[in-house]
Amino acid sequence: MRLRVHTLLFWPHLVAGLLAGLIIGVMSFTGLALAFEHQILNAADRETQQVALPALGTPRLPMDELIARVRAARPEAQPSSVTEYPEPTRAVMVSTGRTGGVYVNPYTGEVWDWGAQGWRSVLHVMEDWHRWLGAQGDNRPLGKAVTGASNAIFLFLAVTGLYLWWPRKWTWRMLRPSIWFRRGLKGKARDWNWHNVTGFWLLPVLIVLTATGMVISYKGISDLVFTLAGETPPTAGGPPPGPPVHVPVPPPGSAPLPLEALFVQARQQLPVWENITLRLSGGKAEARKEGLAASTFAIREPGGWPLFAATQVFVDPYTAQVLRKDAFADLPTGNRARRWLRFLHTGEALGLPGQFIAALGCLGALFLVWTGFCLSWRRFFPSKRALASSSDHSGA
Structure with missing residues (x-):
């Protein structure tokens, strides 16, 4: 048999x-x-991502200014996400599609291609x-x-x-x-x-x-x-x-807050983080039309489990209020x-x-x-x- x-x-x-x-x-x-x-x-x-530390007390440029510098330097590219790191000598990364992107010096706004x-x-x-x-x-x-x-x-x-x-x-x-x-x-x-x-x-x-x-x-x-x-x-x-995140309807005439204000809120959600990524809308005009969509941040923390997991933080673009925070364990x-x-x-x-x-x-x-x-x-x-x-x- x-x-x-x-x-x-x-x-x-x-x-x-x-x-x-x-x-x-x-x-x-x-x-x-x-x-x-x-x-x-x-x-x-690794070396391409590094930036020189400026003089003591030099502030980082706001995230809105960094993205504006990218759009000015690469008008043909459409930023799709932006990622920042806690290390002061590491550039901000802006993705421009599935396989492209640039780095931005967070102190000077200089833009250069990925290495x-x-x-x-x-x-x-x-x-x-x-x-x-x-x-x-x-x-x-x-x-x-x-x-x-x-x-x-x-x-x-x-x-x-x-x-x-x-x-x-x-x-x-x-x-x-x-x-x-x-x-x-x-x-x-x-x-x-x-x-x-x-x-x-x-x-x-x-x-x-x-x-x-x-x-x-x-x-x-x-x-x-x-x-x-x-x-x-x-x-x-x-x-x-x-599940969808409900964004309260803002008062008439309200405008979305600067991205920097949203990043400030996101940075406060975890005591230690490895990187923070914000998914961007297609452009400024499009972003205004989609203003009732929550700004979605993916925050990775060192030593987190599972290793591939990130905490999703949904922020109201008009008030910077955290609408929901999903850790991996919170998912269905x-x-x-x-x-x-x-x-x-x-x-x-x-x-x-x-x-x-x-x-x-x-x-x-x-x-x-x-x-x-x-x-x-x-x-x-x-x-x-x-x-x-x-x-x-x-x-x-």
Whole structure:
């Protein structure tokens, strides 16, 4: 019975690996390249972010003035968020879209581009290939569909691979070739050993990476996370922003307060903070039209848990009154679970050790793709020596 099930699973496992192996290899390679993206950029850009301390007593420019300097220096760019840090020698960062941004000297208003442009360009290409196979524009949904399907196939390969690996007898002699690398092997024996050992040790990591990837790729699976938690799934994909915040209607003729006044309020919400980010409206005129929307600050504190969490602070733009403050623990269960799944996929949920484990999983996946292709090649196109050996055994 077990032999029959083994055969029924072996061929779908082999065919699925051949069909999706190349895409899985691309996703694994790019995933490995992106594993330490933030650490790479922070290290490469550290000097670019630094500013000289001015004379004692020199005040920082108001946040409104800094953003005005950015708009004047980069009229083609549209600031989308602004982030400040507590260190007096660190520049304020203004993002201008998904991948662009500038730094601003908080004392002089000088504006300059982000550094590490070479690294940013390479990592941007890696992300494009990891998520959309390098597709651009209208072709991205197709690229996402292919990567999502390949990720699902990889999950199937991981689960069926466990059954195919399972020893017939649990003896050390039968188990050892499947759980540890052996020296001196060549050809098919070496590939089989590498394939099984890599799959055995990295199976939990690969299941986590592929299962969380399914949640990211398919809205229906993402919605299931919220449904299981007894919550209504969000309209858009990904974690929802939370329930709407009601901003009291201001008296007629009232104007929003300067951003600096809102930042003053945000800085007071946590005793120690690592950075504060404010999401911006598209422009001044647009901001006036959307004046009844709360100003949303994301405040990260050092040593906070989970490591990826930030406290969301909603401030009335007319009075600077805090309307609501959402710590991670305050979020609904489905929202928290969805965020955990997002950052488990990259390993960032567990910090640097988690990123290392995720990178190791990507490296192992490359080994599995390579050895799987080699084993398939030898099965369908055996060498003359292998054919001769097979003939001798059948004759005996």
